[in-house]
Amino acid sequence: MADFLTSQNEDFSKWYNEIVQKADLADYSPVRGSMVIKPYGYTLWERIRDELDRRFKETGHVNAYFPLFIPMSFLEKESDHVEGFSPELAVVTHGGGSELEEPLVVRPTSETIIGHMYAKWIRSYRDLPVLINQWANVVRWEMRTRLFLRTTEFLWQEGHTAHATRLEAEEETLRMLDVYTDFAVKEAAIPVIPGRKSESEKFAGAVASYTIEAMMKDGKALQSGTSHFLGQNFAKAFDIRFLDETNEQQYAWTTSWGVSTRMVGAVVMAHGDDQGLVLPPHIAPIQVVIVPIWRKDAERDAVLEAAEGIRQRLVALPASPGSALRMRVELDRREGVSPGWKFNDWEMRGVPLRVEIGPRDIANQNVMIARRDVPGREGKMLLPMAELEAQVPTLLEAVQTAIYEKAVAFRDSHTYDVSSYDELKEAVETGFARAWWAGDAEDEARVKDETRATVRCIPTEQPGGSGTCVYTGRPATEVAVFGKSY
RNA sequence: CGGGGCGUAGCGCAGCUUGGUUAGCGCGCACGGUUUGGGUCCGUGAGGUCGGCGGUUCAAAUCCGCCCGCCCCGACCA
Numbered sequence: 165m166a167d168f169l170t171s172q173n174e175d176f177s178k179w180y181n182e183i184v185q186k187a188d189l190a191d192y193s194p195v196r197g198s199m200v201i202k203p204y205g206y207t208l209w210e211r212i213r214d215e216l217d218r219r220f221k222e223t224g225h226v227n228a229y230f231p232l233f234i235p236m237s238f239l240e241k242e243s244d245h246v247e248g249f250s251p252e253l254a255v256v257t258h259g260g261g262s263e264l265e266e267p268l269v270v271r272p273t274s275e276t277i278i279g280h281m282y283a284k285w286i287r288s289y290r291d292l293p294v295l296i297n298q299w300a301n302v303v304r305w306e307m308r309t310r311l312f313l314r315t316t317e318f319l320w321q322e323g324h325t326a327h328a329t330r331l332e333a334e335e336e337t338l339r340m341l342d343v344y345t346d347f348a349v350k351e352a353a354i355p356v357i358p359g360r361k362s363e364s365e366k367f368a369g370a371v372a373s374y375t376i377e378a379m380m381k382d383g384k385a386l387q388s389g390t391s392h393f394l395g396q397n398f399a400k401a402f403d404i405r406f407l408d409e410t411n412e413q414q415y416a417w418t419t420s421w422g423v424s425t426r427m428v429g430a431v432v433m434a435h436g437d438d439q440g441l442v443l444p445p446h447i448a449p450i451q452v453v454i455v456p457i458w459r460k461d462a463e464r465d466a467v468l469e470a471a472e473g474i475r476q477r478l479v480a481l482p483a484s485p486g487s488a489l490r491m492r493v494e495l496d497r498r499e500g501v502s503p504g505w506k507f508n509d510w511e512m513r514g515v516p517l518r519v520e521i522g523p524r525d526i527a528n529q530n531v532m533i534a535r536r537d538v539p540g541r542e543g544k545m546l547l548p549m550a551e552l553e554a555q556v557p558t559l560l561e562a563v564q565t566a567i568y569e570k571a572v573a574f575r576d577s578h579t580y581d582v583s584s585y586d587e588l589k590e591a592v593e594t595g596f597a598r599a600w601w602a603g604d605a606e607d608e609a610r611v612k613d614e615t616r617a618t619v620r621c622i623p624t625e626q627p628g629g630s631g632t633c634v635y636t637g638r639p640a641t642e643v644a645v646f647g648k649s650y
Numbered sequence: 651c652g653g654g655g656c657g658u659a660g661c662g663c664a665g666c667u668u669g670g671u672u673a674g675c676g677c678g679c680a681c682g683g684u685u686u687g688g689g690u691c692c693g694u695g696a697g698g699u700c701g702g703c704g705g706u707u708c709a710a711a712u713c714c715g716c717c718c719g720c721c722c723c724g725a726c727c728a
Contacts, residue, residue: 177721178721196720252726252727273728306726306727307726307727308725313727319728332652375728387728389728390728415715424728425728426728457686458686459685459686459687479695500686501689502685502686502688503686504687505690506688507689509689525687579658616724649727650727
């Protein structure tokens with residue numbers, strides 16, 4: 165792929181915007197900053213959603229739905245929260261033809277309305293924990309928007325839990341960070357760095373925020389999921405109290421965590437190449453596409469019949485080892501476009517495996533298989549037709565693993581352990597800098613001012629020992645990851 | 651809201667400096683033929699308030715003013 169690290173930001177943005185639209189993921193809506201997610205893009209989101217949801221259920225969470233409109237006064241109950249969100253609120257002042265007594269905000273996130281409900285629902289320690297997730301849309305009036313990465317309205321899941329003890333809530337926060345990490349690595353094939361946010365970067369109203377940070381192909385960071393330990397901040401603001409075992413009133417400890425449609429953008433920017441999307445098989449809307457090839461009308465029927473036979477054999481297989489889903493296979497029956505055109509078309513859409521079948525293959529009882537992750541003719545191989553069931557699942561897993569490993573190699577080769585401020589400045593031009601950090605907000609602000617880079621996170625996995633800050637020389641016991649971000 | 655770039659057919663663009671017949675090109679689209687194992691080729695055709703409003707002029711896509719919108723960089727941020 166073109167080297168976006170040495171080129172202008174504009175080039176990568178152009179590539180991204182073009183691919184997102186050409187691959188049929190999304191289109192701009194007439195309203196500034198909002199987008200239409202097209203069926204192909206939505207199916208990709210559904211795959212992400214289902215994989216996450218499966219994990220939420222496995223960890224004991226249930227889904228519910230809370231209202232879109234929130235009374236303005238709810239946000240004002242938590243001072244950090246309202247301060248953080250008020251600049252980006254969409255406010256409804258009129259309804260049913262008359263002015264409302266109290267303005268309603270379109271939820272930018274649901275801590276407040278959910279906090280209000282939890283206060284009603286929770287009376288006793290026996291009611292805890294409450295482990296609820298909701299799939300919803302939220303609205304944030306951002307100044308600058310970008311397809312999938314930052315849109316005025318976006319889809320996400322937000323989990324909100326309440327616990328009897330601080331420890332339990334902290335464990336929940338980290339457990340969900342693990343769930344996100346597991347999803348990113350195993351399904352989205354994106355290596356992420358889980359860690360804690362700095363004070364200046366944490367969620368408005370949280371005691372501590374955690375994040376998974378991914379590296380895009382231009383070396384920039386993308387916050388791909390967050391998990392917050394809210395302490396008793398929202399419990400006190402919304403009066404979420406319960407009687408404990410000793411008949412004492414206690415405030416609950418709460419958490420919230422979310423992953424949004426931004427994850428679609430992360431997949432595009434982490435794996436894509438000059439030909440377009442490269443989708444991980446586990447979440448690809450179409451895992452295998454069959455392109456039939458014929459020259460004369462007489463060959464057409466036989467080829468299509470053989471292609472349909474292959475389709476039926478493949479859809480009978482599981483989508484991935486152990487999955488309850490069946491393999492997602494598409495037979496491209498379009499006429500009037502050449503096979504070469506179809507090859508390019510499906511590559512643009514990132515389909516992991518392509519099966520080509522023509523008269524020659526039928527005669528020889530084999531098919532040509534092309535891997536999306538290996539560009540051009542090098543990714544093609546001949547496969548005996550009898551081995552489809554044995555080989556296609558293996559190949560899909562091979563693609564899944566290969567693109568993950570490629571992403572790991574890219575990230576690692578653009579992550580630098582730095583020991584001086586000059587090295588840090590140089591490192592963040594092309595990737596991440598790992599540096600000792602003492603958590604000083606003023607210095608963080610200065611680095612941001614001079615380099616545009618911020619503390620992406622203080623990784624959960626630390627090297628241990630101690631060192632000195634690269635710019636102040638202060639003693640430090642933790643390493644932080646610095647980088648430019650979206 | 652600041653700095654930079656742009657706005658001409660569905661998409662991508664030329665034309666503007668130096669005003670002058672009927673505003674062009676590529677892709678896409680429709681029809682016919684040809685082709686189909688890596689984006690076939692040929693022909694015919696449809697498609698335009700030149701972002702909007704105002705001004706200068708015999709004459710404006712072109713010059714001037716104001717406004718609107720988009721993109722990139724910053725502030726904001728999942």
